[in-house]
Amino acid sequence: MLGLPDPGDWEAKKARRKAKTAPAPTPAAPPAQASAVNPWESAAEALKAQQQRTAATPSPPASTPPPARETGAPWATIDEKSGSVALRRLGRGVLWAVVGLAVITGVRAWVVPNQHTADNAPPPAKTAPAYPSDAAQAVAGRFARAYLTWDEDAPEARAVALAAVLPDGADTEMGWDKQGRQDVLAVQPGAVTPTTQKQARVRVDVLIRTTEEEATPAKGKKKATEAKTADRWIGLDVPVVQTAGQVVVTGQPGMVGVPAHGPKTPELKTPETDAAFGQQTADTVNDFFRAYAGGDTDTVTAPGATVPPLPDGMTLVGVTSWAADAGTGDDRTGTARVTWRIGQAQVEQTYRIELTRVASADAQRWQVANIHGSTA
Structure with missing residues (x-):
């Protein structure tokens, strides 16, 4: 401890050195030189006197420290056990492990998002299935052809064609007065606009040919009739509904106009030429x-x-x-x-x-x- 020699060794060496090198006593030696005392000896004697005074005073056994080994030294040497050293090193290792774990966990939390947060996120909202536009266009196209085709000489043909795309028991005359003749030359289904309760509105453009008869007067004879035809595009908004896995027409359509021209196109870049x-x-x-x-x-x-x-x-x-x-x-x-x-x-x-x-x-x-x- 503190780099000092053991007090017991110090006393033994001092006694031997004195025996070998002590000079013959001289009666005329000055009192100051004869009274030279080693400071370690003075400290040891003072410590012994203090210990004797302390021993004379009674004290509770539990609070009395164990007596130091009487070696003549002013301190007591206590050997440190190897178990305490190992325990202290283990405690330091555990402490550094906890610090390292905290650092690693913190860095990981900064880089990798918390999985629990993603798991607790609300599920995506369910979207309604898309309306069956292809089926709606097919049914509306068939209906438009049957609805706008009529012949006063064969009214049954129109009723049979309409019954195929109307609900069971629906009115197959659909407002026709059973007069005149008209043919459908082309049918072009267009946009499908869903509304409510699985209903939709289908735009259908139809090219029709209408036959008109005009009377021509003749001198001395009965009036003759001449058939004239006219072709034109008209639009229909056809109401449909999805039911039982199919699409059917729910009622009478409405005739709408056909635009005379389309919208303006954006400016398109033409490629450079060689x-x-x-x-x-x-x-x-x-x-x-x-x-x-x-x-x-x-x-x-x-x-x-x-x-x-x-x-x-x-x-x-x-x-x-x-x-x-x-x-x-x-x-x-x-x-x-x-x-x-x-x-x-x-x-x-x-x-x-x-x-x-x-x-x-x-x-x-x-x-x-x-x-x-x-x-x-």
Whole structure:
């Protein structure tokens, strides 16, 4: 302790050193030198005197500390057991483990979200199933054709056609007075607008042909009648309802007007063109359309391409224009305007042409890989 020698060893060494080196006593030695005392001896004697005074005073046995080993030293040496050292080290290890665990848990909570929070989140709201628009359009289209077709000479045909798309027991006359004649030339179902209680409203555009008879007076003869026809588009809003896994018409429709023109389109960007490539491939496009009109495109299309021939009755007038899109590589596209003759009329149409470069050992050329109408 504190780097000092054991008091017992100190006393023994001092006695031996005194016996060897002590000089002969001289009567004339000064009193100050003869009375030189080692400070350790003075401290030991003072401690012994204090211990004797303390022992003379009685005290409770429980509070009396164990007597120190009488070694003549002013302190008592107590050996530290190895068990206390191990316990202290274990406590320090547990403390550092708890600190480390707290740090790791905190960092993980910052990086990884709490799973319990996600588990406790409310479930997503259930959405209602989509309305069966395809079935509604099919039923409304059939109804529109039957509803707008009538012939005063055969009223039963209309009733039978309506019964197929109406609920059982419904009125199959649907407000018709059983007069006149009218035919349906085309039916185009449109938007389906769901309302309430599994009901919906289906827009149907119908092209009808109405027959009207007019009397023409003749001199000296009875009035003759002449039939005139008129074709027009009309709109119908057809009410339907979904029931028992099917869609049926619930009642009379309402006639509505057909817009005279559509809405304005947004400004569409046209692709940049490559004039040099357009001139380079102009003959390729002309040859293709001549073969296209003739019904044989195998010689002007790229290997593996399939282009069905046009129907009979179409004659090529010519390619009005060809503009190749800007680009690079072995596959290029462009827009062609072509004029056809159909019967006695001519009509211009627009095509998007896809070209591909076909190379052989001797040369390379551009051929048509695909074609489709419009610019979209």
